Every structure is written in C-alpha cells, then in structure tokens.
Amino acid sequence: MGVPHGKADRSASVIIIGAGHAGLAMSRCLSERSIDHVLLERGEVGNSWRQERWDSLRLLTPNWLTRLPGFRYQGSDPDGFMSVAELVAFIDTYAGKIDAPVETGATVRSVIPTSAGYRIETARGSWSSKALVLASGAFGAPNLPAAAEAIPAGIRQFTAKDYRNPAQLPEGGVLVVGASATGLQLAEEIHRSGRPVTMAVGEHVRMPRLYRGLDIQYWLNGTGLLDETWRQVDDIVRARRVPSPQLVGTPERRSLDLNALTDQGVVIVxxxxxxxxxxxxxxxxxxNHCVMADLKQTRLLDTVDAYARDAGLTLGIGAVERFEATRVPSSPRLEMDLGSGEIASVVWATGFRPDYHWLKAPVFDRRGRLRHEGGVVAAPGLYALGHTFLRRRKSSFIHGAEDDARDLSSHLACYLAGTRMPLAEAV
Amino acid sequence: MNMPTKTTGSIDNGVNVEALLGAREALTEAPEAAQFRWKASSRWMRGTHTRSACQGFFGLGEAQSHRTEFTFDTDHPEVFASEDKGATPVEMVLVGLAGCLTAGIATVAQNREIQLKSVTAVIEGSMDLAGILGIDGDVRNGFEDVQVTFEVDADATREEIEALVAQSQKRSAVYDIVTNPTNITVQVK
Known part of the structure; x- marks a missing residue:
C-alpha cells in the first residue's frame, strides 16, 4: 500500500474509532488527562446498538451494574435490564455529559501507519493522529461456518446482526444455530411465533438468572470472577473463546436454558x-456438551456458595440451589433434509468477531485476529477496547469498559509523553 | 487448571504432561509442524479376513515411524459364516474410541494432578443389520448409537471424575471422528 499523499485535513493527538460505550469511556479518560482527541463514528453515537440489534434485546447485566466512568443508572428499576432504546439513550446522555468530541457520519475507509502515527481516511475527510484507539466493537462481522455457503438458495439465512423479529422470517420451520444468549433468546421468540425451531447446540455456558434470590451478575461481581485479568487466567486464548452465558434480561428475571426451551417444544440437536x-x-x-455445561455451572455455584460463606452473607439470600441436569433426547437428530420443506430459514447465532478490514497495518495473526496484549496492540500507539476478555473477564460488558479504558489511557499517556511505557500488564 | 511441575511429583499416571504442554506451545508457534498424516496399509487375506498394518506416519515436518510395525487382523464372526480370524472392523472402531478416550482421561488427570488407580470401560455400538444387508434403505450401515461406560477409581470426587471424562471427549480425535462427518475419498490406483 502506498504512503498517503499530502497533508491530512485535520489532526488530533488521539483518534478513537467508534463512539459506542467503549469509545466514550476512553474519551472521558483522555479528557481527564487533558489529551486532545476525536471520536470518529460511522453513524450516530451508539450506532451498532441503534442499527444492528434485534427488537426484543435487553442487556444481560442489571441496571445497577450498567455504568460508565463517572456515570451510572439513576432510574427507579435498578434490578431491571435496559432495552436497546434505553441503552441508546443512556449512551447518548453520557456522550453529552462528557462533552465527547464526536464526528458523526465519519465512516472510516482506511487506517495507515505513518512515521508520525496514523493517517485515517474517512467519508468526511482525512485525519492524522499520533495514537489510535480501536473502539468499533467486538461484533463487527458474524462468524459463519464455512458450510453456510452450502445451504441451498431456497433457504433464507439470517445472522443476529440482520435479524429483528420473527415476522421477518418466512413461515415454516427454523434452524437456529448456536446456543449462547443470542441463540436461546432468538430460538424462544421464533418458536413462540409459530415457526417450529430446531436448535443446534455446541459448547455453551449455562447460568441461572437468579441464584439464591440474587442476580447472577451480583455473584460474578462479588466473587471477583469478572475482575479476573488476562494475566491471571492460565490460557487466555481459550478464555477469550468461551461463549457468552445463556442469559436473558426480562422484567420477570427468569432463567433461560435448554430445559426451558425443550419444555416449550424447541428441538435440540x-x-x-x-x-x-x-x-x-x-x-x-x-x-457431552450438555454434561460439560452442567458440570461447569455446578462448579460456578460452588464458587459462589464458598464466597457467600466466607463473606458471611446470610441476610437476604436464599438457600443453596442446584438445578436439574440438562435433559438431552436419547437419540438427538443427526441430520435434516433441507429439501423436505421442514425448515424455511436458518438463523446463525454463531458469534461475531471485530471487523478491522480498514486497518492496513501488520497487526493480525495468521487467522486474521488482532495481535494485542491486554489491548496494547502490536504497533506503536495503537490500542483496542471492547473485545471479549481484553483485559478482564468483564471487558465486553458495558461496565467492563471503565477499568480497561483507565488502564489503556494511562499507557497511551506515557506513549504520547515519550516516557518509558509500562508493560501492558502493569497498567 | 494447575500446571503440574516436576516438584509435585507424587501424581504419576505415566503421562508426560510437560512434554505435551511444550508441544502445544511449540506447535502454536509452528502450525505447519502440527500437520500430521496417519496411515494404515492393508492386504486382503481370504474371505472376509484382512490384515492391516501401521508403522509409518508423517508429522513435525518429516516422516516418522512407530518403534515397530503393528498388525491387526479383521474378519467377521462365525455367525456370519466367516472364519473369525480377528475382530470385526466395527469393533476396531470401538477399540479406537476406547483407546482415545482413555488416553485422554489419563492425560487430563495428570494435568489436573489426579492420581488414577484404575480406568476401565465397556464400549458398545448398536447396529441394525438391515442397513448393511440392504434390507431397509432407511436404516444406516453404521452404528445407530454408541454407549461408553467408564469405571474410574481415582483420588478424586465423582464430579472431578465426570469432568475428566467430559474433557477427554472434548479433546478426543476418535470421538470427533465418530460424532462428526468427515470428507472421504476412496479411489482405485
């Protein structure tokens, strides 16, 4: 690729790509340090949430835990779960409150390293910066198995990014692939719409919504599991691959697991x-996938019980619970004829990966994944935010952005100041 | 997961976990060396009797060899009007599954510092002969169902043992071969 010609239209010390919760958290941290910066946003603030989420989605974390640096939920329902519209309003309010310097409609076309930092071409002119923060989200491109291409043309295919509600789907059966939070939630509402659902289930993480009367996020938070860092786990590559837990945020705070779906008539394969x-x-x-998930759930609850005991928590919490093992059909189906008319559409709930196709720098491994150590990317002055387990188990949650942004802004400040940079694990 | 070190020493299932973890690290850095090609050769003897052998294979970037050639006879039993000079080929699949899962249990146990005392398994595969005999086109040739029952005696809780058995399935090649489709090309030279 060539060296960009001419001087960029505008410049800032730091460019943040993406004005979602993570980019805004970083903006706030940089403002605290009086570091000039600009957020480049392809749409409006919180764009992915406005454009790329299904209608019924609510956050998997309760309102009391939904917070950004210097900002938290103030409403009357701390135990509730924000809808997408409420979250967009939350992020929007935050952007205004911190007076974030956002350039909207500035879709990034390319980012090229230069001798002085980075040059960013956008739909609204070019920028140069000394440092760059990738905050465009962990859900840029759906992960589809290669075999998705072999699905016959007559079968409609959707991903969690373009799915909005069951009415979009043709009448008839639906194959939902994936059994994390997304797969379970979509399978349930699609099945309820009168389209019989078969759900393909691989490795998954089972978790009750409430445990001993309290939200599971309360326990994950209390035990410190969410704060565990990328240096503390013995295999970070594996930890980053762990699927998101089977949870749903509903007003009645109910659990959603494979047994619940089986009871409603969803067929699991x-x-x-x-x-x-x-x-x-x-x-x-x-x-085996179900047995492993059940065993892991039990181990998690053991950890929670030990925490409750050691912390002397007794007031207001319920008795120890264990949940029914996942009921697996004695002979689950091994195949399905796509020509039989049994299913009319496939919904891929097989996860996402960040999309950095515009980043023209040698910072990717052989599988196209960004090479980074806790968000410090393998190029000078380049940082990433919002990835699964970037620095902590909570990194991909809204409330996970704060600690990561603080750490990385501290590293970034040293970089700009030309002082000796701390190791990624030290910040 | 606790990384075993040589100083912990008291747990010995005869698996060199340090070497395996070292290999895992090395092959992460050198993915081409991780490309293996396993091989068996076979010769028809008489009737339904075939003798197969394994010795050479490819991996770590070069030709490799077992210490010696291992041979296996497969045949059909007398109830099939055969001479029963070896296990049936489908039983060999069960043998492969047993060997693979058990090796996995020993390895995972070593890695988790669990001392095994005994590990036995019974592996059964159900088959409706209406498939291979061409009686009913809706019946598949292969197993309808495979049942594996382990009995594990170890210094561990029942839950830890169940987790060992589950993890060995997760990392087992033969388990994967049996549970997932594989492209196969059979040609005549």
Whole structure:
C-alpha cells in the first residue's frame, strides 16, 4: 500500500474509532488527562446498538451494574435490564455529559501507519493522529461456518446482526444455530411465533438468572470472577473463546436454558457439523456438551456458595440451589433434509468477531485476529477496547469498559509523553 | 487448571504432561509442524479376513515411524459364516474410541494432578443389520448409537471424575471422528 499523499485535513493527538460505550469511556479518560482527541463514528453515537440489534434485546447485566466512568443508572428499576432504546439513550446522555468530541457520519475507509502515527481516511475527510484507539466493537462481522455457503438458495439465512423479529422470517420451520444468549433468546421468540425451531447446540455456558434470590451478575461481581485479568487466567486464548452465558434480561428475571426451551417444544440437536448434499448434519456430541455445561455451572455455584460463606452473607439470600441436569433426547437428530420443506430459514447465532478490514497495518495473526496484549496492540500507539476478555473477564460488558479504558489511557499517556511505557500488564 | 511441575511429583499416571504442554506451545508457534498424516496399509487375506498394518506416519515436518510395525487382523464372526480370524472392523472402531478416550482421561488427570488407580470401560455400538444387508434403505450401515461406560477409581470426587471424562471427549480425535462427518475419498490406483 502506498504512503498517503499530502497533508491530512485535520489532526488530533488521539483518534478513537467508534463512539459506542467503549469509545466514550476512553474519551472521558483522555479528557481527564487533558489529551486532545476525536471520536470518529460511522453513524450516530451508539450506532451498532441503534442499527444492528434485534427488537426484543435487553442487556444481560442489571441496571445497577450498567455504568460508565463517572456515570451510572439513576432510574427507579435498578434490578431491571435496559432495552436497546434505553441503552441508546443512556449512551447518548453520557456522550453529552462528557462533552465527547464526536464526528458523526465519519465512516472510516482506511487506517495507515505513518512515521508520525496514523493517517485515517474517512467519508468526511482525512485525519492524522499520533495514537489510535480501536473502539468499533467486538461484533463487527458474524462468524459463519464455512458450510453456510452450502445451504441451498431456497433457504433464507439470517445472522443476529440482520435479524429483528420473527415476522421477518418466512413461515415454516427454523434452524437456529448456536446456543449462547443470542441463540436461546432468538430460538424462544421464533418458536413462540409459530415457526417450529430446531436448535443446534455446541459448547455453551449455562447460568441461572437468579441464584439464591440474587442476580447472577451480583455473584460474578462479588466473587471477583469478572475482575479476573488476562494475566491471571492460565490460557487466555481459550478464555477469550468461551461463549457468552445463556442469559436473558426480562422484567420477570427468569432463567433461560435448554430445559426451558425443550419444555416449550424447541428441538435440540448437536452442533452444526456441515452440509452434505441437501442434508444438514449435526454432531453426535450433544450429550457431552450438555454434561460439560452442567458440570461447569455446578462448579460456578460452588464458587459462589464458598464466597457467600466466607463473606458471611446470610441476610437476604436464599438457600443453596442446584438445578436439574440438562435433559438431552436419547437419540438427538443427526441430520435434516433441507429439501423436505421442514425448515424455511436458518438463523446463525454463531458469534461475531471485530471487523478491522480498514486497518492496513501488520497487526493480525495468521487467522486474521488482532495481535494485542491486554489491548496494547502490536504497533506503536495503537490500542483496542471492547473485545471479549481484553483485559478482564468483564471487558465486553458495558461496565467492563471503565477499568480497561483507565488502564489503556494511562499507557497511551506515557506513549504520547515519550516516557518509558509500562508493560501492558502493569497498567 | 494447575500446571503440574516436576516438584509435585507424587501424581504419576505415566503421562508426560510437560512434554505435551511444550508441544502445544511449540506447535502454536509452528502450525505447519502440527500437520500430521496417519496411515494404515492393508492386504486382503481370504474371505472376509484382512490384515492391516501401521508403522509409518508423517508429522513435525518429516516422516516418522512407530518403534515397530503393528498388525491387526479383521474378519467377521462365525455367525456370519466367516472364519473369525480377528475382530470385526466395527469393533476396531470401538477399540479406537476406547483407546482415545482413555488416553485422554489419563492425560487430563495428570494435568489436573489426579492420581488414577484404575480406568476401565465397556464400549458398545448398536447396529441394525438391515442397513448393511440392504434390507431397509432407511436404516444406516453404521452404528445407530454408541454407549461408553467408564469405571474410574481415582483420588478424586465423582464430579472431578465426570469432568475428566467430559474433557477427554472434548479433546478426543476418535470421538470427533465418530460424532462428526468427515470428507472421504476412496479411489482405485
């Protein structure tokens, strides 16, 4: 790629790409340090939340935990879960409160390293900066199995990014692939719409919404599990691959697991294994995936119970609970004929990866993943925010942005000042 | 997961976990060395009797070899009017599954510092012969269902043992081969 020609239209010490919760948290931290910066946003503040989420989605974390640096939920329902509209309003209010310097409609076309930092071409002119923060979100591009291409043309396909509500789907059966929070939530509402759902289930993380009467996030927070850092876990690559827990945020604070879906008539099958001719094939390993999730849930609850005991928590919490093992059909289906008319659409709830196709720098590994140590990217003055387990287990949550942004802004300040930079793990 | 070190020493399932963890690290850095090709060769003897052998394979970027050649006879039993000179090929699949899962249990146990005393398993595969005999086109040739029952005696809780068995499935090649489809090309030279 060539060296960009001419002087950039405008410059800032730091460019933050993306004005969602993570970019705004970083903006606030930089403002506290009086570091001049600009947020480049392709749409409006909180764009992904406005444009790329399904209608019924609510946050998986309760309102009392939904916070950004210097800002927290002030409403009357601390135990509730924000809808997308409420979250957009929350983020919007925050952007105004911190007076974030956001350039809207500035879709980034390319980012190129220069001798002095970075040059950013956008739909609204070019920028140069000394440092750059990638805060465009962890959900840029859906992860689809290669075999998705082999699904016959007559079957409509949707991802969690373009799915809005069941009415979008053709009448008839639906194959939902993926059994994390998204897969379970979509499977449930689609099935309730009268479209019979078959759900392909691979590795998943099972968790009750309430445990001993308190939200599971209360316990995850209290035990310190959410604060565990990328240096504390023994295999960060694996930790970053752990699927999101099976949770849903509803006013009645109910749990959503495979048993609940089975009771409603959803048929569960093994992991999506491939397509052979007209047939979709499912793994025969469903039972083990369920057994592992049940064992891990029990271990998590053991940890919670130990925490409650050691912390002397007795007041206001319920008795120790254990939940029914996941009921697995004795002979789960191994294949489905796509030509039989049994299903009319496939919904891929198979996760996302960040989309940095515009970043023209040698910072990706052989599988196209950003190379970084706790958000300090393998290029001078380049940082990332908002990835799953970037620096802490909570990194991808709204409330996880604060600590990461504080750490990385401190590293960034040293970089700009030309002082000796702390190691990524030290900040 | 606790990384075992040589100083902990008291747990010994005969698995060199340090070497495996070292290999995992090395092969993460050198993905091409992780490309292996396993091989068996076979010769028809007579009737349904075939003798197969394994010795050479490819991996770590070069040709490798077992210490010696291992041979296996497969045949059909007398109830199939055969001479029963070896296990049936489908039983060999069960043998492979047993070996793979058990090796996994020993390895995971070593890694988790769990001393094993005994690990036994019974592996059964159900099959409706209406498939291979062409009686009913709706019946598949292969197993309808495979049941594995482990009995593990170890210094561990029942939950820890269940977790060992679950993790060994997660990391087992033969388990994956049996549960997931594989592209296969059979040609005549």
């Amino acid at each position: 093994g992991r999506f294994a491939g397509v052979a001719g007209r047939k979709v094939q499912f793994s025969g390993g469903l039972r």
